[in-house]
Amino acid sequence: MEQVLIKKVEKTFENKEKKQSFTVFDDINLTVNPGEFLSLLGPSGCGKSTLLNIIAGLDQATNGEVYVGEKLIKTPGSDRGVVFQEAALMPWMSVIENVMFALRKKMKKEEAKEHAKKYLKLVHLSKFMNSYPHELSGGMKQRVSIARALAMDPKILLMDEPFGALDEQTRSMLHREVQYIWEETKKTIVFVTHNIREAIMLSDRIVLMGTRPGGIRKIYDVTIPRPRVITSPEFVKLEEDIMSILGGEIEKVMREEMGDDFNSKKASLLYGTNNNMGDNI
Amino acid sequence: MFPSPLLSVKQLYTGFFETGILTVALTESMQRIAIGFTLAVIIGSILGILIGTSKLADETLGTLVIALQSVPSIVWLPLALVMFHGGAAAILFVVVLGGTWPMTMNMRMGIKNVQPILIRAARTMGYNRTELIWKVMIPASIPSALTGARLAWAFAWRALMAAELIGRGGLGRTLMDARDFFNMEMVIAIMIIISVIGLVMEYFVFSKIEKRVLSRWGLAK
Numbered sequence: 064m065e066q067v068l069i070k071k072v073e074k075t076f077e078n079k080e081k082k083q084s085f086t087v088f089d090d091i092n093l094t095v096n097p098g099e100f101l102s103l104l105g106p107s108g109c110g111k112s113t114l115l116n117i118i119a120g121l122d123q124a125t126n127g128e129v130y131v132g133e134k135l136i137k138t139p140g141s142d143r144g145v146v147f148q149e150a151a152l153m154p155w156m157s158v159i160e161n162v163m164f165a166l167r168k169k170m171k172k173e174e175a176k177e178h179a180k181k182y183l184k185l186v187h188l189s190k191f192m193n194s195y196p197h198e199l200s201g202g203m204k205q206r207v208s209i210a211r212a213l214a215m216d217p218k219i220l221l222m223d224e225p226f227g228a229l230d231e232q233t234r235s236m237l238h239r240e241v242q243y244i245w246e247e248t249k250k251t252i253v254f255v256t257h258n259i260r261e262a263i264m265l266s267d268r269i270v271l272m273g274t275r276p277g278g279i280r281k282i283y284d285v286t287i288p289r290p291r292v293i294t295s296p297e298f299v300k301l302e303e304d305i306m307s308i309l310g311g312e313i314e315k316v317m318r319e320e321m322g323d324d325f326n327s328k329k330a331s332l333l334y335g336t337n338n339n340m341g342d343n344i
Numbered sequence: 345m346f347p348s349p350l351l352s353v354k355q356l357y358t359g360f361f362e363t364g365i366l367t368v369a370l371t372e373s374m375q376r377i378a379i380g381f382t383l384a385v386i387i388g389s390i391l392g393i394l395i396g397t398s399k400l401a402d403e404t405l406g407t408l409v410i411a412l413q414s415v416p417s418i419v420w421l422p423l424a425l426v427m428f429h430g431g432a433a434a435i436l437f438v439v440v441l442g443g444t445w446p447m448t449m450n451m452r453m454g455i456k457n458v459q460p461i462l463i464r465a466a467r468t469m470g471y472n473r474t475e476l477i478w479k480v481m482i483p484a485s486i487p488s489a490l491t492g493a494r495l496a497w498a499f500a501w502r503a504l505m506a507a508e509l510i511g512r513g514g515l516g517r518t519l520m521d522a523r524d525f526f527n528m529e530m531v532i533a534i535m536i537i538i539s540v541i542g543l544v545m546e547y548f549v550f551s552k553i554e555k556r557v558l559s560r561w562g563l564a565k
């Protein structure tokens with residue numbers, strides 16, 4: 064368990080050819096508590112992945128600092144495991160070799176193998192140890208990817224829309240699995256999503272982000288006891304609360320992207336205004 | 345005037361089992377292609393990896409390779425004959441040259457087309473740049489490298505035959521000798537050998553390996 068401290072972080076992308084620059088956000092301040100499950104929620108393009116990549120060390124902040132525990136983050140490191148939207152498994156390696164790949168910097172082959180087996184068991188994939196990625200379903204690949212990230216025994220687990228590409232059933236199954244893993248391993252988890260229900264289902268806190276100007280709009284504490292039921296009154300209430308703000312942010316993004324073509328009425332039909340919204344965006 | 349197929353088959357038999365002319369010629373050509381192809385694959389891979397991973401190398405060496413690639417390698421033979429004082433080394437030079445460029449270009453493409461997400465994933469596991477090249481970029485490029493090797497073989501084989509027609513030894517020279525003696529059956533017999541070797545390598549050896557690798561890499565249709 065370790066805390067993540069995000070201090071005055073700014074990210075500006077420079078476009079050298081056109082001499083333009085684009086500031087995604089300019090002052091993000093956030094503390095992720097040890098052992099906390101925190102979600103970053105927001106419309107497309109608001110910088111969720113950018114922020115996650117900065118924490119991961121894959122991307123550099125233009126200004127400001129990120130600390131994991133006492134350590135200032137500059138590069139990626141095995142104290143932070145990352146799960147991407149695509150499983151990002153090496154196609155030429157079997158399932159177990161993929162998990163071992165994350166361990167080979169730290170341990171000998173035999174030790175890595177035992178370790179990898181343990182984590183494959185945790186995600187219930189022991190039977191598929193010797194399969195190749197292309198032989199697995201999307202959900203299974205994502206579980207391998209989670210096992211791989213966990214196997215490094217990181218202090219922080221960073222997940223960028225890990226279930227975004229999966230169908231509803233697989234996703235809710237993986238929600239249970241992630242909760243189980245979180246309770247078992249007590250990791251600090253930062254979870255990016257644009258699905259409101261997913262965020263409420265899993266998180267201790269939800270950080271709602273917006274665009275233009277990019278930044279944190281509001282932080283929600285989710286106190287609904289687990290296991291959470293999406294039809295419970297508290298759940299529905301929170302979902303509507305979040306939607307009322309997120310809806311405005313999404314409209315802003317769409318107006319920006321579509322220009323004059325944007326039609327608020329049509330959009331509200333397309334995207335819904337009630338609690339189904341979480342499924343559609 | 346047109347040679348009879350039956351007599352050509354007979355020439356094949358005599359050439360291999362009685363006079364041994366074809367055995368000697370075939371052995372020599374196979375040795376040359378083996379050495380030439382191996383060198384082309386090694387040089388091409390190194391060049392491809394270099395220009396695939398370094399922007400500077402791509403802009404300099406890469407441009408040069410593209411320019412050289414458009415020159416049929418047999419065109420180098422006259423120059424090579426002078427440079428290497430004639431003979432075997434000149435032929436080998438042309439063969440290697442023929443195979444190197446397609447190998448280089450395909451290796452480069454393989455490296456360039458590695459999914460960035462794989463590299464990012466490996467970076468989160470603490471691999472540094474050199475390790476990324478060896479453990480992610482090169483293995484991920486194997487399918488493309490294999491296509492390169494298949495093309496390298498095809499180009500090298502054609503270059504070898506062309507060079508032997510002009511130069512010394514091997515199937516090509518034997519074919520020219522047969523023509524000089526107006527032995528058209530023998531000419532046809534050698535043409536059969538040349539095409540059979542081409543077919544076997546391209547359609548059995550390479551396509552078998554390619555199929556296997558593609559299915560392992562999850563790229564098979």
Ligand SMILES: Nc1ncnc2c1ncn2[C@@H]1O[C@H](COP(=O)(O)OP(=O)(O)OP(=O)(O)O)[C@@H](O)[C@H]1O
Pocket residue numbers: 076077085087105106107108109110111112113114257
């Ligand atoms: N390398 C880059 N160069 C220039 N602009 C970039 C780059 N990467 C991201 N951006 C811009 O930064 C903004 C934030 O992108 P980011 O990927 O973080 O959004 P996101 O919130 O993760 O969106 P999504 O939900 O669609 O994944 C976007 O407007 C994007 O166009």
Ligand SMILES: [Mg+2]
Pocket residue numbers: 111112113223
């Ligand atoms: Mg994103």
